[in-house]
Amino acid sequence: MPSPHTTASDAAFARRRLVHIAPQARNNSRMHAGQELVERLRSVVGEEHVLTHPDALATYRSDGLLHYRQTPLAAVLPGTAAEVQAVVAACHDAGVPWVARGSGTGLSGGALPVAEGVLIVLARMRRILAVDLDEGEVVVEPGVTNLGISRVVAPTHFYPPDPSSQIVCSIGGNVAENSGGAHCFKYGFTTNYVIGLDVVLPSGQTVELQRDAPGYDLLGAFVGSEGTLGVATRIRLRVVPAPESVRTLVAFFETTVAAGEAVSAIVSAGLLPGAIEMMDRLSIKAAEQATGAGYRLDAGAALLVELDGPHDECSSQFEQLVDLCTGAGARDVRVALSQEERELLWQTRKAAFAAMGRVAPAYYVQDGVIPRTRLAEVLARIDELATDYGLSVANVFHAGDGNLHPLVCYDSGRPGEAARAEELAGMIIKACVDADGSITGEHGVGVDKRDYMPAMFGADDLDTFQRLRCAFDPRGLANPGKVMPTPRLCGEVPGPYREHPLEREGVATRL
Numbered sequence: 001m002p003s004p005h006t007t008a009s010d011a012a013f014a015r016r017r018l019v020h021i022a023p024q025a026r027n028n029s030r031m032h033a034g035q036e037l038v039e040r041l042r043s044v045v046g047e048e049h050v051l052t053h054p055d056a057l058a059t060y061r062s063d064g065l066l067h068y069r070q071t072p073l074a075a076v077l078p079g080t081a082a083e084v085q086a087v088v089a090a091c092h093d094a095g096v097p098w099v100a101r102g103s104g105t106g107l108s109g110g111a112l113p114v115a116e117g118v119l120i121v122l123a124r125m126r127r128i129l130a131v132d133l134d135e136g137e138v139v140v141e142p143g144v145t146n147l148g149i150s151r152v153v154a155p156t157h158f159y160p161p162d163p164s165s166q167i168v169c170s171i172g173g174n175v176a177e178n179s180g181g182a183h184c185f186k187y188g189f190t191t192n193y194v195i196g197l198d199v200v201l202p203s204g205q206t207v208e209l210q211r212d213a214p215g216y217d218l219l220g221a222f223v224g225s226e227g228t229l230g231v232a233t234r235i236r237l238r239v240v241p242a243p244e245s246v247r248t249l250v251a252f253f254e255t256t257v258a259a260g261e262a263v264s265a266i267v268s269a270g271l272l273p274g275a276i277e278m279m280d281r282l283s284i285k286a287a288e289q290a291t292g293a294g295y296r297l298d299a300g301a302a303l304l305v306e307l308d309g310p311h312d313e314c315s316s317q318f319e320q321l322v323d324l325c326t327g328a329g330a331r332d333v334r335v336a337l338s339q340e341e342r343e344l345l346w347q348t349r350k351a352a353f354a355a356m357g358r359v360a361p362a363y364y365v366q367d368g369v370i371p372r373t374r375l376a377e378v379l380a381r382i383d384e385l386a387t388d389y390g391l392s393v394a395n396v397f398h399a400g401d402g403n404l405h406p407l408v409c410y411d412s413g414r415p416g417e418a419a420r421a422e423e424l425a426g427m428i429i430k431a432c433v434d435a436d437g438s439i440t441g442e443h444g445v446g447v448d449k450r451d452y453m454p455a456m457f458g459a460d461d462l463d464t465f466q467r468l469r470c471a472f473d474p475r476g477l478a479n480p481g482k483v484m485p486t487p488r489l490c491g492e493v494p495g496p497y498r499e500h501p502l503e504r505e506g507v508a509t510r511l
């Protein structure tokens with residue numbers, strides 16, 4: 001797309017698709033091996049928990065990133081950790097790749113199945129195994145929902161990382177993505193709360209990883225590894241005491257720049273809100289239509305800020321917060337006066353993604369990070385790009401963390417618009433990297449962003465990641481084709497272009 005703001009190399013960055021994995025040849029011996037594996041899986045989990053009919057598999061062809069679809073050989077729904085172990089061991093013996101799946105809400109294609117591979121769906125494993133509030137710990141199976149954890153420890157405790165998808169996303173998926181949420185500005189991400197994991201390695205062996213064990217922090221490496229190092233089957237988490245008091249407001253500004261200045265003023269004043277969330281005009285319009293919470297439709301930006309802590313501290317800081325918002329140009333500040341009002345304010349923020357359907361036929365969720373101080377500059381660049389591409393972009397973000405979620409709106413019924421939206425989303429990521437930010441804040445790399453990895457990491461970094469991955473999964477069976485930009489095999493040396501073994505076999509084509 002030629003434009004005054006976009007160079008040819010920028011556009012090449014956004015369009016980069018280095019390797020296209022072609023469907024594997026379905027020869028007879030492979031089909032036979034596949035049938036044998038399916039029989040073995042049925043004997044492990046029971047016939048009703050192995051899905052192979054195309055209609056039954058339709059549900060599992062993609063995750064929240066609907067642009068990518070793939071039908072696996074089978075979807076298997078184990079009910080226990082022992083069954084997961086037996087399923088992974090069977091795949092290992094058969095040399096068949098597999099992908100773990102929680103609730104399938106991921107937005108980077110992490111749970112996209114592999115053709116001819118097995119999808120291991122953990123949704124049946126929803127037991128709470130232990131709750132110890134004296135120690136502030138819970139132990140759960142991976143299919144338990146994020147909100148299910150806070151519910152089981154309420155009202156005295158809660159589990160802070162709170163993705164907007166928390167009603168449905170699984171804690172196993174949260175661990176694999178190192179998920180965040182609105183309250184991570186103060187409380188930290190999933191990695192700050194995982195203290196122990198039972199993991200089935202790609203070899204089929206189960207290991208226990210502990211946060212404070214001597215030696216290398218393998219648990220730290222597993223959190224955020226996007227299903228490429230094994231399957232988490234038992235998760236030990238830290239929960240924290242519920243705050244004595246919570247105060248919430250929403251402040252309305254003329255522009256996102258003014259709201260951004262309010263964020264800087266709040267942080268510089270030494271306040272540490274539980275959450276600071278921003279929505280721009282278009283996202284307010286969509287979400288307000290969905291919830292009717294009373295967000296101002298004439299505002300250019302809304303800032304949702306929540307303070308929590310001891311009652312007296314919260315009250316005095318809340319007054320200061322209102323002054324800071326007003327001082328930064330807020331033309332209206334609404335304070336939640338009851339728990340119901342607080343929930344309504346939050347509902348509007350949390351509904352923002354889903355509500356986009358009210359203003360656009362389709363949208364592409366982007367996830368990038370920038371230093372908070374460069375918010376105004378990057379938002380201006382996003383506006384510029386949206387104009388160049390002739391598309392609308394709504395912005396919803398965790399403003400405290402500088403974690404942007406631009407929602408690129410498009411109409412797939414218009415020829416070429418979906419591709420243009422994807423390219424624009426790529427350009428937004430480039431703008432984040434150019435501003436010393438990151439290609440992802442919390443949605444992961446998956447299949448969606450693997451080709452952008454070289455924009456952040458050098459060949460040596462990628463090689464180190466690959467070595468770690470190979471230490472866990474020397475045969476490359478766990479979630480292949482995700483995270484890493486090219487499908488290198490373990491033992492391959494990086495360097496100048498050499499024909500990849502998969503290219504030689506005619507399975508992959510370099511574009």
Ligand SMILES: Cc1cc2nc3c(=O)[nH]c(=O)nc-3n(C[C@H](O)[C@H](O)[C@H](O)COP(=O)(O)OP(=O)(O)OC[C@H]3O[C@@H](n4cnc5c(N)ncnc54)[C@H](O)[C@@H]3O)c2cc1C
Pocket residue numbers: 063064099100101102103104105106107109110111122142162163164165168169170171172173174175176177178179180181182226227228230231232233353354442443479
């Ligand atoms: C409306 C909406 C709002 C969202 N808001 C947020 C948000 O605020 N913050 C945020 O961080 N994310 C958000 N997300 C993204 C998504 O919900 C999270 O990434 C979530 O953690 C995915 O969980 P899941 O159970 O759906 O995982 P899936 O999508 O099923 O899988 C995600 C990845 O985890 C791997 N995996 C799943 N279970 C396991 C396991 N037991 N062991 C090993 N690997 C496993 C998969 O292989 C895949 O790579 C949002 C998504 C939607 C649709």
